[in-house]
Amino acid sequence: MVICKNGETKRGKVTVTLERGAMTLVVKGVPARVCDNCGEEYLEEKVMTGLELVVKNAAKSGVVVEVRDYAA
Numbered sequence: 001m002v003i004c005k006n007g008e009t010k011r012g013k014v015t016v017t018l019e020r021g022a023m024t025l026v027v028k029g030v031p032a033r034v035c036d037n038c039g040e041e042y043l044e045e046k047v048m049t050g051l052e053l054v055v056k057n058a059a060k061s062g063v064v065v066e067v068r069d070y071a072a
């Protein structure tokens, strides 16, 4: 993970769009660090792992397009 050297990151909530094949899953309120210089969003390892599980479960349920809130 490369952190921009020109800005500082602040804790915030972001919306993440995950695509797997034909499925599009939009997850809102994902905790992240956001760079105040370039706006780059950095997700923590455990958050990424959590999102991977969400994607797997959604794919199993046959989700095509869905918007949901992040649940830690």
Ligand SMILES: [Zn+2]
Residues within 6 Å of the ligand: 003, 004, 005, 006, 007, 035, 036, 037, 038, 039, 040
């Ligand atoms: Zn930056």
